[in-house]
Amino acid sequence: MMGAGKTTIGRELARRCDMRFVDCDHEIEARTGVKIPTIFEIEGEEGFRRRETQVIDELTRVKGVVIATGGGAVLDPANRAMLAERGVIVYLNVPPQVLWERTRNDRNRPLLQVPNPREHIATLYRQRDPLYREIADIIVDGGRGNPGGTVRQIQKALETCEK
Template identity: 85%
Template sequence: MERLILVGMMGAGKTTIGRELAKRCGMRFVDCDHEIEARTGVKIPTIFEIEGEEGFRRRETQVIDELTRIDGLVIATGGGAVMRAENRAMLAERGVVIYLNVPPQVLWERTRRDRNRPLLQVSNPRERIFSLHQQRDPLYREIADIVVDGGRGNPGGTIRQIQKALETCRKA
């Protein structure tokens, strides 16, 4: 396995699951959002404030392009990475894509107090999560090799589901 790529909404657990999955698979973990912050020296909300969402998305595409060329990585993408067709193509072609599908209500519970999520700085963030999920879910599914339903269980259970699905993929 050259690359495992985690996709899903903000709050789905991509970073938490990704770190542990990488450890268990003997791979290195990289979070696209953290990589962007490291390269720019500022937090993502600041990038959104200065460059807007479009500026952030350009940076995200560049990071995805670079990371998906490196072997031995577990990559956690940003929740909106799938919005660009070019990102979806790179992700689908360059790794095993794992969609962490978490119900919008659970996402809301996990993110409602987080002020570092620029897309939730609106008058009705709960409605925004439901709307984003409805918009993005088909895109996640379009590129996913594996869909793992999560949200209420512990990370270990989700990782076991992923490992079992990966074993099935290898045998196919």
């Protein structure tokens, strides 16, 4: 989910594992030369999701990379299949209230530009949580502690993960 810490945790995990880190949203922005809200404005969510699937397809074929997907990537069954088949999936499970606190002042998130963003986050969480769990190899409860502790939890889980 947006605000779960995917970029912060992913970047630190990649550093500790001596791997490359890629944030899918940042990759899309680099390729298009515009910010995500501009893509949503011009192409809508459907256009953005097409671009997201293309980037996920390419990045999941690369070895030695930690990828942070956008929170809505799991909505597409093709994305879920690519992610599940090609990598170890970590779900950063953060309660909706914490997600709201982390994102409420961020005007760069198109899906939060709605009349009641707090309720929208809760709705997105209810919709997406089962999909994240469906493909997750590792589930880490987030929202508490510091990023370093979360990364240590993931590293410990990766030691026992068979994939």
